[in-house]
Amino acid sequence: MTRDKTHMEFVERWANFVRNNPRRKWKPRLNEIVDSQFEKTWEFYKNLEKTEKGKEILKRLREERLRNIK
Numbered sequence: 001m002t003r004d005k006t007h008m009e010f011v012e013r014w015a016n017f018v019r020n021n022p023r024r025k026w027k028p029r030l031n032e033i034v035d036s037q038f039e040k041t042w043e044f045y046k047n048l049e050k051t052e053k054g055k056e057i058l059k060r061l062r063e064e065r066l067r068n069i070k
Contacts, residue, residue, distance in 0.1 A: 045058065
């Protein structure tokens with residue numbers, strides 16, 4: 001997947017914002033972005049779990065994760 005020019009411009013603006021502002025100013029915004037990513041991930045898992053194939057995929061992922069922990 002390739003990113004377009006506007007994405008890189010956003011990344012550069014965000015980096016400058018973080019660099020030039022105190023943490024208390026940019027951290028709440030960053031938390032919103034991270035939280036929304038978690039929410040979207042959980043929504044995806046919930047929808048995936050509604051299908052048989054999705055249940056199989058999630059089961060394999062959980063099993064693999066458990067193997068990697070040990």
